[in-house]
Amino acid sequence: MTASVDDVRAAVDAAYRDEWGQVVATLIGLIRDWDLAEDCAQEAFASALETWPRDGIPKRPGAWLTTTARNRATDRLRRDAAGREKLRQLAVLAEPVPEPDEIADERLRLIFTCCHPALPFEARVALTLRTLAGLSTVEIAKAFLTAEPTMAQRLVRAKRKIAEAGIPYRVPPAELLPERLAAVLAVLYLIFNQGYDEHDGDRALTAEAIHLARVLVQLMPAEPEPRGLLALMLFNEARRASRTDDGVLVTLEQQDRSAWDQAMIAEGVAVLDQALAIRRTGPYQVQAAIAACHATAADSASTDWPQIAALYAQLARLAPSPVVELNRAVAVAMSDGIAAGLALVDELAESGRLDGYHLLPATRADLLRRDGRVAEAKVAYEQALRLAPTDAERRYLSSRLHSL
Amino acid sequence: MKYVLLICDDESRSPSNEELAADPVHQAWLADLQRRDVRLYGLRLRPVETATSVRVRDGETLVSDGPFAETKDFVGGLVVIDCADLDEAIAIAAGHPYARWGGVEIRPVWE
Numbered sequence: 001m002t003a004s005v006d007d008v009r010a011a012v013d014a015a016y017r018d019e020w021g022q023v024v025a026t027l028i029g030l031i032r033d034w035d036l037a038e039d040c041a042q043e044a045f046a047s048a049l050e051t052w053p054r055d056g057i058p059k060r061p062g063a064w065l066t067t068t069a070r071n072r073a074t075d076r077l078r079r080d081a082a083g084r085e086k087l088r089q090l091a092v093l094a095e096p097v098p099e100p101d102e103i104a105d106e107r108l109r110l111i112f113t114c115c116h117p118a119l120p121f122e123a124r125v126a127l128t129l130r131t132l133a134g135l136s137t138v139e140i141a142k143a144f145l146t147a148e149p150t151m152a153q154r155l156v157r158a159k160r161k162i163a164e165a166g167i168p169y170r171v172p173p174a175e176l177l178p179e180r181l182a183a184v185l186a187v188l189y190l191i192f193n194q195g196y197d198e199h200d201g202d203r204a205l206t207a208e209a210i211h212l213a214r215v216l217v218q219l220m221p222a223e224p225e226p227r228g229l230l231a232l233m234l235f236n237e238a239r240r241a242s243r244t245d246d247g248v249l250v251t252l253e254q255q256d257r258s259a260w261d262q263a264m265i266a267e268g269v270a271v272l273d274q275a276l277a278i279r280r281t282g283p284y285q286v287q288a289a290i291a292a293c294h295a296t297a298a299d300s301a302s303t304d305w306p307q308i309a310a311l312y313a314q315l316a317r318l319a320p321s322p323v324v325e326l327n328r329a330v331a332v333a334m335s336d337g338i339a340a341g342l343a344l345v346d347e348l349a350e351s352g353r354l355d356g357y358h359l360l361p362a363t364r365a366d367l368l369r370r371d372g373r374v375a376e377a378k379v380a381y382e383q384a385l386r387l388a389p390t391d392a393e394r395r396y397l398s399s400r401l402h403s404l
Numbered sequence: 405m406k407y408v409l410l411i412c413d414d415e416s417r418s419p420s421n422e423e424l425a426a427d428p429v430h431q432a433w434l435a436d437l438q439r440r441d442v443r444l445y446g447l448r449l450r451p452v453e454t455a456t457s458v459r460v461r462d463g464e465t466l467v468s469d470g471p472f473a474e475t476k477d478f479v480g481g482l483v484v485i486d487c488a489d490l491d492e493a494i495a496i497a498a499g500h501p502y503a504r505w506g507g508v509e510i511r512p513v514w515e
Binding site: 116118164165166167168172176 | 405
């Protein structure tokens with residue numbers, strides 16, 4: 001039962017996307033050696049490219065890859081004395097390749113181990129991308145705008161700390177779950193935003209973050225926040241095509257709504273409903289609810305601003321931050337009038353908590369412009385331009401300034 | 405795994421040994437250690453004003469008053485434990501009374 005080279009290439013690519021995390025997680029669970037696990041998983045995928053054209057594509061590629069990788073690991077461990085000792089301690093030989101259900105559990109363990117609060121935040125993100133998503137060190141370095149050797153160092157250090165400081169390979173007990181889950185969700189959202197904020201966006205990163213959020217939802221069905229995060233990501237991703245125009249940022253108000261992915265929005269609404277039905281509100285659910293208001297409005301004018309303002313007030317209570325306050329000010333301006341919104345913005349500016357943040361003067365400028373206070377708006381746009389961090393934003397702000 | 409817990413604070417408050425022993429948080433912490441059966445060794449250090457630092461440079465011994473490191477928090481004591489993993493060490497460290505105003509640094513022992 002041979003298979004064509006193209007079919008095999010497609011099957012291996014699909015398996016890499018869908019099963020890499022499972023294969024690595026299962027191997028780490030068996031041999032407790034991160035580097036060996038990754039090496040052997042890599043070899044198993046290479047071996048698939050060689051043998052599948054001859055033997056045919058297996059019915060369960062994930063199981064085939066896991067078995068092959070495990071056999072590689074066993075061979076390698078047998079070759080040296082320390083490895084033989086390790087083999088005696090571990091159940092690598094005896095254990096059958098786990099069923100998909102158990103594998104799901106392994107992956108959850110892997111996520112929680114990668115996102116352990118004893119690791120530096122950037123290392124958590126990098127390690128998650130590397131071991132669960134199978135991204136190469138080069139790709140991760142690129143996403144973080146760091147040099148490859150720096151990123152490689154960071155990964156080596158993180159793996160070493162897991163081994164030497166005794167970070168357990170497990171899902172934390174119930175009492176630690178909320179705190180640890182928050183870190184996992186933060187990492188996934190950061191991965192998503194990393195792919196979303198990029199000038200043209202990095203679809204592979206946003207897709208991976210959405211995929212990992214789906215895994216988390218599937219693994220922790222009783223927790224509402226993973227669903228909240230998944231819904232939030234889906235709403236944002238659905239608007240991707242209309243977010244920029246020739247490298248210039250397009251505001252929500254001016255986006256072409258016919259370019260929004262309606263299937264993705266519908267899925268986001270369904271996922272958010274499931275989350276809200278659990279009746280334990282958290283910051284991701286509230287952010288998703290805000291995104292849902294935007295995503296489901298027929299046009300900019302019919303956006304439910306009073307609802308959005310109320311949701312931001314709730315978010316400010318759940319996860320207080322000056323950026324949330326700024327967003328609330330915009331929503332208040334849209335629902336209660338510009339004067340009310342501007343008062344909140346000025347209050348924030350006086351507090352000094354957003355000094356140096358370009359969106360504060362940009363928001364002020366926009367509200368002043370809407371209010372017809374052109375001269376003041378110009379000054380604020382110029383302020384914002386000096387602080388804006390990306391080209392897309394600078395282009396947007398200067399186009400606004402020149403249209404006044 | 406063996407860990408050393410470095411009990412740190414800025415010494416702005418300094419309970420006597422008696423006060424510390426009577427602190428319900430400290431009592432609960434000791435009870436927790438006993439229940440877990442993980443404590444190997446522990447000691448409390450006198451305040452940093454009693455510290456003396458020694459360095460040898462170019463064969464010359466330099467002795468000076470005060471602690472070696474200039475940091476906000478100083479090590480005030482250490483506890484050696486042998487427990488399952490970092491999560492258990494974190495749980496133990498979080499129960500120490502000094503965690504409320506100073507901090508506890510967990511260091512795995514090189515074995």
